[in-house]
Amino acid sequence: MTFDIQSFHADAVRTPSHEDVSEMRELLCETLRDAGTAPTVDDLGNVLATRGDEAADGPHVVLNTHIDTVAPHVPYERSGGGGSDGEDSDAGDVVRGRGACDAKGPLAALLAAFLRVEPTAGKLTLAITPDEETLMTGAAGLEEELEADGYVVGEPTGLDVCIAARGQCEGTITIEGESGHAASVSADRNSVFGLEHVLAALHTYDEEAGPGEDPVLGEPKLTATALAGGEAPNRVPESCQLTFDRRSVPPETSESFRADFDGYLEEHVPDPLSVSVDLIRPDTPFPTAFVTDGDERLVRTLQAASGGEVRPFGAATEAGFFAADAPTVVFGPGVLADEEGAVAHAEREYVRLSEVEAAADALEEAVSELLA
Secondary structure, three states: OOOOHHHHHHHHHHOOOOOOOHHHHHHHHHHHHHOOOOOEEOOOOOEEEEEEOOOOOOOEEEEEEEOOOOOOOOOOEEEOEOOOOOEOOOOOOEEEOOOOOOOHHHHHHHHHHHHHOOOOOOEEEEEEEOOOOOOOHHHHHHHHHOOOOEEEEEOOOOOOEEEEEOEEEEEEEEEEOOOEEOOOOOHHHOOOOOHHHHHHHHHHHHHHOOOOOEOOOEOOEEEEEEEEOOOOOOEEOOEEEEEEEEEEOOOOOHHHHHHHHHHHHHHHOOOOOEEEEEEOOOOOOOOOOEEOOOOOHHHHHHHHHHOOOEEEOOOOOOHHHHHOOOOEEEEOOOOOEEOOEEOOOOOOOEEEHHHHHHHHHHHHHHHHHHOO
16 A cells, blocks of 8 residues: 555544544554554554564664644645635645644654655654543553654644753642631631732742753743632632643653642741642643753754754643653644644644645655664
């Protein structure tokens, strides 16, 4: 079978995978089987396939991305327009739809390269996860399952080679005080009034106690995102809650941040109020921050093949799970956002097929060199 990258990409974007990835996973496995490769599905739902000699000397390179998408599903459409509705000379080059760039465009490119490369040294593994947009348990499991010398993680980077990304976690800050009639509870016992101290601490935490600026990723970011508390306008609630989003830089982890920030808030929220920090979904993995040395052979080889820039990635990614073990880069066709606004996760999500094919060519060239 000759793999048709455009046909596979069209079938993938047409296949909804925002609620259940079963149909999309079967499309991927069927494509691999038709190409003469026997895929396996592990207990976490990851699709795995390998080319090359398992016992041979040489490096092990892993190509990774995900098959799940965010809601809602956006139907497949192909046209010659640009990011919005204009026409250009590349008639039929633009595909719109959910997953077009995040991450079924990168998936098509990785799959094409995987099927084209014939390793003469070492081996090549395709490792596709089922839940990058939600729990990331698939990637966390792969971290323990695979031993590799380099990872390429498919995401929309505009063919740039991204060597770093911030980590990400979400959590809640709960402020507890005294409940009662609005006319009788004092301000120093009012949990809602306690918010002023918490919000002030959010502004000062990184300057006074955070990990500092990373030379590649820059500063971490701490953002308040939601508030909850209270049931009636004349009653003071016993507690109120603020939700936050944390974008971290090395060496911070989600748990180290939670513990450090909890202690910082205890120092800044006065008695008799109490405050506590909890991570949302603490039993599931959070993506960790990573930085790969730009002089690594993987980086140099892929950059030479793609012609893209070497830079950090602008969103959370599964790459952080792998980077502790081996050089890791993020690479693929499409963009997170363009001059008109968001592309990935947006109603206007799109990718250019010419860029998908260019990504596949660059991956084939780079991986062939690494495994020669």
